[in-house]
Amino acid sequence: MxxxxxxxxxxxxxxxxxxxxxxxxxxxxxxxxxxxxxxxxxxxxxxxxxxxxxxxxxxxxxxxxxxxxxxxxxxxxxxxxxxxxxxxxxxxxxxxxxxxxxxxxxxxxxxxxxxxxxxxxxxxxxxxxxxxxxxxxGRLQPQQTAPVSLTPRELEILEYMSTPNTYKQIANKLSIGEETVRSHAKNILEKLKQPNRAQAVLAAVKMGLIDLGD
Missing domain, CATH: 3.40.50.2300 (Response regulator)
Known part of the structure; x- marks a missing residue:
């Protein structure tokens, strides 16, 4: 235990x-x-x-x-x-x-x-x-930055990363392994040059990669 x-x-x-x-x-x-x-x-x-x-x-x-x-x-x-x-x-x-x-x-x-x-x-x-x-x-506005290339799966996982779902829950929703989700998340952080999940999501919003508006 x-x-x-x-x-x-x-x-x-x-x-x-x-x-x-x-x-x-x-x-x-x-x-x-x-x-x-x-x-x-x-x-x-x-x-x-x-x-x-x-x-x-x-x-x-x-x-x-x-x-x-x-x-x-x-x-x-x-x-x-x-x-x-x-x-x-x-x-x-x-x-x-x-x-x-x-x-x-x-x-x-x-x-x-x-x-x-x-x-x-x-x-x-x-x-x-x-x-x-x-x-x-709500405070962020998309900004023009150097293009970042994310795969469709990475973009999908990035959207989930903006929610309270854990990596295990994201894996269950997408019917893939948790380690696969973590691997994608690691790649996302590296591509966005961010140290953690929260800052990666905020950077993605600034870049216009995802839209979290209602």
Whole structure:
């Protein structure tokens, strides 16, 4: 049996923090190793506990979630980060995505979907709430860039990469193997010269390769 995913929860609201911890402790594949009430305490806890992933509230006193996430990305880049925010998507999402933060979800997310997102991020995938992706894409305008040649299958997978579907789910939808999807995704990232899934999707929108409008 694989080791459980080790989580640290950082949120200044005790009810939210402890509620998340209680829900996530019910999952057999997850282990909540710590809690912190602000970014300063959370940053030290992350360095000491070395969790697999940190769930970070965006708006906090002393050191907010953005500052903590960017500092943690520099000091401990191997630790995955998932940002938590209210029902409105904060403009800071643009800087966080540009910095390579892997996950961004709203606090009204269903517990099962949050668990799904945690697993996706820990296993090397990006996970952006659909409302986050819509806001980001809404700010983008196609730009003239050097042509990038993607195969029809790569374009199809790229469209799916813009959704919350994991690579395994994409494979099931396309009736192909998960490793095949991962291989295509790797080729897409290389062709677009992007470090991760989220930034590849944004680059593709800028290039006019895909259209995520309704």
């Amino acid at each position: 694989p080791d459980p995913i080790r989580l640290l929860i950082v949120d200044d609201h005790a009810v939210v923090r402890k509620g998340l911890a209680m829900v996530l402790r019910l999952e057999s594949g997850l282990e909540v190793v710590g809690e912190a009430e602000n970014g300063r305490v959370g940053l030290e806890a992350a360095k000491n506990l070395q969790p697999d992933i940190v769930l970070v509230d965006l708006v906090m006193p002393e050191m907010d979630g953005q500052e903590m996430a960017l500092a943690l990305r520099k000091s401990n880049p191997q630790i995955k980060i998932m940002m938590l925010t209210g029902t409105e998507v904060d403009d800071r999402v643009f800087d966080l995505i540009a910095a390579g933060i892997e996950g961004y979800v709203l606090k009204n997310i269903e517990p099962a979907e949050l668990v799904h997102g945690i697993h996706a991020v820990v296993h090397g995938e990006a996970y952006l709430h659909p409302d986050v992706m819509k806001k980001v894409v």
